[in-house]
Amino acid sequence: MEKNKANIVWGIIGCGNVAEVKSGPAFQKCNNSSLLSVMRRDAKKAEDFAKRHQVPLWYDDASELLKNENITAVYIATPPSSHLKMAIQALKAGKDVYLEKPMVLSVNEALELKKAVEESKNKLVVAHYRRHLPMYVKVKSLIDSNRIGTVQCVDIKYFKEHKPDANWRLDPSISGGGYFQDIAPHQIDLMYYFFGAYQSVKGFAVNQEADYTVSDTVNGIMAFKNGIQFRGIWSFDVSNVAETDNCTIYGSKGYITFSFFGDEVSIVSNRTTENFVFVHPDHIQQPFIQQTVNYFLGKRNNPCTVEEGLIVNEIMQAFSAPI
Structure with a gap:
């Protein structure tokens, strides 16, 4: 199905505490952006989030959310250990990706994700939202x-x-x-x-x-x-x-x-x-999410690239060297 070029339709994978206020509602409030579905492994919690935030659909399986052809982009807000797998899975499903920090667990994982982005027709933004506060x-x-x-x-x-x-x-x-x-x-x-x-x-x-x-x-x-x-x-x-x-x-x-x-x-x-x-802002990621939407729509350059995420991973890994 061809993407709606005038509007980004979002799905959230991992609707926990971060998505509750910092990010989740922003997908509904940004221009040219709507939130169609959320996913959490606990189906009751996913349903509760969806009903409280007036989100039409909810899932307890990320693969099922990614099969929804009406969703053009996904926000991955799961713990970092699943970021690499989820991001690659979303790219292969033809979705653009907004990926929470830390981008991945290590430099090796960052290099793997960089390769996946380079080989994909879809886009990825790392959620270093403070850049636009x-x-x-x-x-x-x-x-x-x-x-x-x-x-x-x-x-x-x-x-x-x-x-x-x-x-x-x-x-x-x-x-x-x-x-x-x-x-x-x-x-x-x-x-x-x-x-x-x-x-x-x-x-x-x-x-x-x-x-x-x-x-x-x-x-x-x-x-x-x-x-x-x-x-x-x-x-x-x-x-x-x-x-x-x-x-x-x-x-x-x-x-x-x-x-x-x-x-x-x-x-x-x-x-x-x-x-x-x-x-x-009430939803602190909203200015950055708006820039991400604009990038996915082809209206600006990438507000934070996988290459920049790799640099952050390199520095953090070097800082974290044990004595």
Whole structure:
């Protein structure tokens, strides 16, 4: 069946917590976009999601959703261990793909997915949605307009208390490597988006919490090809009083600072401080999903390619090297 070139008709594979607010409703609210079906292995939960969000169809089998010829694109929001299989299956079914982060579990999987995209007539976008949030659009514009002069170095510090539990993110066979694998992709992708390709990268990871096996502290350094230096440290084994979320970009004439889970950007230059406060969209992925829809309709270039996803996987894998 020929695709409807005027409208993208979506199916969601994995309608869990992320799809509930961050992304799911956006497929119904974007221009030239509609949501026809959702899928979850638990049929009752899939039906519940569909009824609450006024979605016409629901499935408990992804293969059955992919057989629906009215669906032109799928959003894959399952745990990362199934991303590669699901994405390739969707491409082979003739669907365009919007794939949650982390894109896949490893560099080898990323290379396999890249090959599958190259051999397919369909398109794939990686869901690094922060690229199109107004807050990060502003940060990029401040950098590109030389408001802090020549960027010299970048520092990320992300400390969070996470008590051991049964969360799938602590099972490396499902998540790929703990909370770092869940939190860091967006942060690392923004560094690439802001500063371009890297030249060299190195990291160390360690487990300081005996109750689980994945690394809970990750320390990474990187040199970009343009000379900008980066260092970042992530720890998920701190007390709540030590929690920190900060990125500071230092330039020859000042610096920009913000929190990844905040809503404010500050720029300090020429002995002055300027603050910008943002209200995030109700469905935080909606601006990026709109750009994805536009790309699938041939109205713009890819907002985040599989090649860019591969770069993020390379950096994360290097940062995660055990001591």
